[in-house]
Amino acid sequence: MSTELAISTRGLRKTYRNRRGQRAVAVGGLDLDVPVGGVHGFLGPNGAGKTTTIRMLLGLIRADSGTMSLFGQTVPERLPDVIGRVGAIVEQPKFFPSFSGRKNLTMLARAIDAPTTLVDVVLSDVGLLDRAGDRYKGYSLGMKQRLAIAATLLKDPDLLIFDEPTNGLDPAGIREIRGTMRGLADRGKTVLVSSHILAEVEQVADTVSIIARGELIASGRVADLIGAGAAGTVRVGIADVPRAQQVLGAQGWTVRSEGRYLLVDGGVAPATITEALAAQRLFVDELVPVRVDLESVFLDLTAGRGPGTHAPPPAGQSRPARHAEEAS
Amino acid sequence: MSRLLRVELDRFASRTLIRLGVVAVLVICCLGLVNAWQSASPPSQAELAQAQAYYEQALADWEVNGEQWVADCEAGEAAEKEASDTPDAVDYGCDSMEPRLENWTGSEPSFERDTAGLLTSLAVLFVMAPLLLAGSFVSAEFSTGAIGNWLTFAPQRVRVYLSKVLAAGIAIVPVAVVGVGVVLGGSWAAYRYFDVVDSGAVAGVSPPVDVAVRLVALAPVVAMVGAAVGFLVRHTAAVLGVVLGWLILVEVMLTNRIQGLQPWTMLLNITAWVEGGTSYSSQTCTTTASGQSCEVVTHVVSQTQGAIYLGVVTVIVAGVALLVFRRRDVA
Structure with a gap:
């Protein structure tokens, strides 16, 4: 370019x-x-x-x-x-x-x-x-x-x-x-x-x-x-969500539950997740690296910036511009 | 600049509304010729017979009552002279009360007088049409938003402004020439057809050719004012509103309240220009021991004043419009 x-x-x-x-x-x-x-x-x-x-x-x-x-x-x-x-x-x-x-x-x-x-x-x-x-x-x-x-x-x-x-x-x-x-x-x-x-x-x-x-x-x-927006989130589909969350959390990973899924943030390799769960005899139904699109990045970046964005700003909140080169 | 001017002239000539407006102007001019034809044509036998009958009836009345009417008239005139500060100016016309046949047959047709009068009566057309056509020519660009697109091709606003205002002024000239030419030429043809022998110049009336030239000169000036107003108000309906609002509020209502404004009204000065000078009256009233006495004073407005007034108004309106257009955001 x-x-x-x-x-x-x-x-x-x-x-x-x-x-x-x-x-x-x-x-x-x-x-x-x-x-x-x-x-x-x-x-x-x-x-x-x-x-x-x-x-x-x-x-x-x-x-x-x-x-x-x-x-x-x-x-x-x-x-x-x-x-x-x-x-x-x-x-x-x-x-x-x-x-x-x-x-x-x-x-x-x-x-x-x-x-x-x-x-x-x-x-x-x-x-x-x-x-x-x-x-x-x-x-x-x-x-x-x-x-x-x-x-x-x-x-x-x-x-x-x-x-x-x-x-x-x-x-x-x-x-x-x-x-x-x-x-x-x-x-x-x-x-x-x-x-x-x-x-x-x-x-x-x-x-x-x-x-x-x-x-x-x-x-x-x-x-x-x-x-930069994706940051390696992996979606895990599993039957026993609470126990799986406990197991993955114990590894020190950031884990969020979303219905019958878990979202593991932080760029953890899918194979490592499978290995950790299998060691506890928990077997995944689904394991998908989450594909982040521009819309998700945009919504994430503009959240809380008030009019001209998609949500009202919390008092005093302001974020500096992010450049892809810096963020990635 | 000349490139933009040529494009604007083309656009002016291509606009449907303007073409319809030009046709309307020419139709009205042709209708004016009907009036010229009637003025030039001699009265028919039936009209003459009727005029003769009215005249004989009036003469009979005059023979019975004439002396009394003259006496009453002279008495009134004498009373007025006594009360007036300028008795020499009081004239009731008591010497010319006797009926004459021409009172009913009308005056002899005169190409010079009648055509000048016809052109003067059409002056409003040659003012309003250029004003509104030019106003719509510019304001339509704003109301459609096309001006924004145009400025991405020609961003120099002064040039854009001048090209549009000058185009409006230039393009209206042939319209005015043809319109005035139709009236002048058609009227001349009508008077020639009826073999009306003209006595030449008529005292107090501008020759029709002079009036025609002044109308043609006025049209582009008014068109440029209309275009400038279009830049200011940016909508055709608003241009019409401004013109009508000015006429009603300033020229009629405000001038009626403040007599001192009379010499500065647009209509008076346009009339002064077109007719080669005009006049207006003002009334001065004083309270005396015998009551209130009012005197009507006639003031002359010269053609030169009309020209200067119109020039100054044009420069002011065009200048303000240019400043506004240079600074204002374009949607």
Whole structure:
């Protein structure tokens, strides 16, 4: 993976004034690094600050403080210099509803001085050429999403930013978008995909950053994060759970019961567990190393971080960002 | 910049709402020609006969009561002169009370006077249409969210702003030229058709070509104001609301309460520009020993004042809109 950064933010902060005049923090000092190349998942629950961060990077909203750069160019100051290398879809695709897909793209192409002949090429790339003359407002959500991707391709960008790209899509559409993102990354592009659907990102992302309440809480390679989260838990299915727990606990291992199962934490080898139980004439029905997915890691990391996470925070609780390299 | 301007001009011309609006403007202009046709056409035999009958009836009444009516009129005029500080200005028109046939046949048609009047009456169309069309042109981008997408392609907000405002101003010019041309040309054709011989310039009335040129010049200025308002309120309905709210609250209600605001109303200054100058009246009342005496004073508003006023308003609205657009977050 390249050490060059496509996106970098330091101390990025954005607050909004709510209806009662109080300041609500949308992004609270975010440090984010997205390396050049590959698919980078930008994860966080709804309200975590993903879209706000993307909007700030694209110059659509102003940051209260902090710095941002795209390919080393400070934004928003140098955004005009670098915007040609960046294609973005922020939330839902938004085009002129009464214009056709082709007309919408033609206007965008002319705005960036791209040849208008490119319009049909990108429409063909996303499979919309036969519906290019139809009005945008008549498109299905999937078609709108594909048109938005076609729009980003007009620039032949080095960095593509997809904000919740599969919202509202059917399974076929989701798979299609996933394939498109992977294909772009395989062609050497950098793809930043923000999502709260972790299983979807896990299948396509090379690296991820997880944020909650506008702060980075973990980042790194997906495999490393999952490996760090797994920490070698083994699930043991056995008939006499209390006695087995006693036996395994006596070995000094951390053992938890979960219904008719025991969970042995701490990276104990399954063979050692079998040996310890068999020595006491206890025989396992089932012995499974627990596979931790990104969702489990995410829920573990974001638990107790309040709004923009999945549980309210205990008073004063705060955890530093975890980097896969450190944790694993 | 010119690239963005060309794209915006294309978008302006392609919008369905704007196309419908342009058609509506042209239809209204054509309806105005019906009025020109009626003004130019000579009265029919039946109308002449009826006018003659009314005239003879009035003349008969005049022969019986005329002397008394004149005496009453002169008495009233004399009383008013005595009470007034400016007796020379009091004129009840007692010398011209005798009925004349033209009171019923109407005045002789005049291309110059009638067409200038027709164009002036259509001024509201050439103000409201550019304002609303340009307002919707910009605000639709905000209400659909397309502006956010647009800014990811063209992030320089000043250029984006200028391209949209200038496009609105430029694109409305051909619409105004065609609309005004239809009225002017159609009216001329109607008066030629009925062989109305024109007496040339009419005192106190701008030549219709001058009015037409001023209307064409006004349309792009108003369109740019409309586009700027679109940037500020970001919704077509809100643009309409702002325009109607201003008319009702400021131009009518507030001005009625505070007479000093009259020379600074938008409508008066637009009228001054279009008609080559206009006037308004204010009433000054004083309490004397014999009671309250009120005097109506007429004030002149020059075309120059109208032009300066409109220029200043345009610069202020456009400047504020630019500042707001540069700083405001785009959803």
